[in-house]
Amino acid sequence: MRALLSKAVGGPDTLELTELPDPTAGPGQVVVVVKACAINYPDVLIIEDKYQFKPPRPFAPGGEIAGLVESVGEGVTGWGVGDRIMGTIGNGGLAERIAIDPSRMFRVPEGRSFAEGASLVLTYGTTIHALLDRGHLKDGQTLLVLGAAGGVGLAAIELGKAFGARVVAAVSSEEKAKAAKRAGADDTIVYARAPFDKDQSKALAERFKAAVGKNGADVIYDPVGGDYAEPALRSIAWEGRYLVVGFPAGIPKLPLNLTLLKSCDVCGVFWGAFAARDPAANQAHIDHLFRLWEQDRISPRVTETFPLERGGDAIAKMAARGAIGKLVVEM
Incomplete structure (x- = not known):
């Protein structure tokens, strides 16, 4: 072979x-x-x-x-x-x-x-664990997805909509914004490629805040990291959940004073370890995904x-x- x-x-x-x-x-x-x-x-x-x-x-x-x-x-x-x-x-x-x-x-x-x-399995398994177990996403909440046109990003859009959230998709091109919209995103943001200086970081934070609304994002799904993380965190809601999924743009350093000011949580997402430690809970998620797939609510x-x-x-x-x-x- x-x-x-x-x-x-x-x-x-x-x-x-x-x-x-x-x-x-x-x-x-x-x-x-x-x-x-x-x-x-x-x-x-x-x-x-x-x-x-x-x-x-x-x-x-x-x-x-x-x-x-x-x-x-x-x-x-x-x-x-x-x-x-x-x-x-x-x-x-x-x-x-x-x-x-x-x-x-x-x-x-x-x-x-x-x-x-x-x-x-890997893409949607990671995402359903992130949104439900780590992010406690609820119907009617706002979900901000970074890197929203990649595999896990599109999965986050679809699952966010399936769970009743308003989804804001952040991407790096107009082509990717169209893909996010086709997956069901309510709104999109096209951001520039990092690295960002202080003014660019502040400007991106303001764009995130405007997109998610005055109450902020209840859950932020971040499979990107790098210079995108801090501007996104600045748009989080009171007691919001920031989900750390991956770092293709680099491992960020977050100012922890922001977590105090918003009383928010920064949550790591390690689906492989979760699946190994709690196979019954993971199987329940997989069963849920198969039902959504059968209903064409995810694809x-x-x-x-x-x-x-x-x-x-x-x-x-x-x-x-x-x-x-x-x-x-x-x-």
Whole structure:
């Protein structure tokens, strides 16, 4: 089988397309023929050894897949050859086959593509955990979403609307603003690219405040970080919740006096650890997502696909913050 491997620390250009032996299903495992692998920001970080987890090399990036069960190992029940599956695996998805623990798998519903299936669980799982468990988002509240045209950003717009919020989407281009509107955003802000000086930061804060309204944003969903964080925090409501999701623009330093003045919370969002620590609560969220998906209230937006040999290009586009919606590598 072919796999796109990280053999040394570096960017997407260091990945090597390599022939490997086909995996076999050990006890408690299934072998999946990978049909699609979604690209997420952790794929940018993991090959540079900047992610929370550092798998031993060589390894294939790609933590979100969909495909077909090819073989079933001893002790596995409930799954059979030919079953259409989707799931999160941490890494290893940029390969034609992979042996995985079936506890990480879910069935791809009839009528849904493998590309869609590969794009749901991580993105929407992170976001539903963020909005409900960490942000306590309620009907009628205001949600400000930064980086709103990326995979998690669009998921936040859709889920925010599903939960009854008014959603303000902040993006870096008019094209991305249109994508946010199509996903259901009530209002959009197009901000400039950082870095910002003091005056630019203050001006962006005023734009955020104007967009969210005089009471401020009850919940701020931030998968961007960097110089965008402080202006957003200045627009938060009294007792608002600021959700720390990711840092493609850099790790910010927030002035903590703002949290005192607004009596607000800054909340970290680490979905992978949550799912491992409380699998029952995570399964309840996944079930909720599947119901919303069936009702067409959420829908992964796959905007570009790549062949396996160009998987590095997909990761490079993600790193450059050029993606709208989901980028997917198809085998």
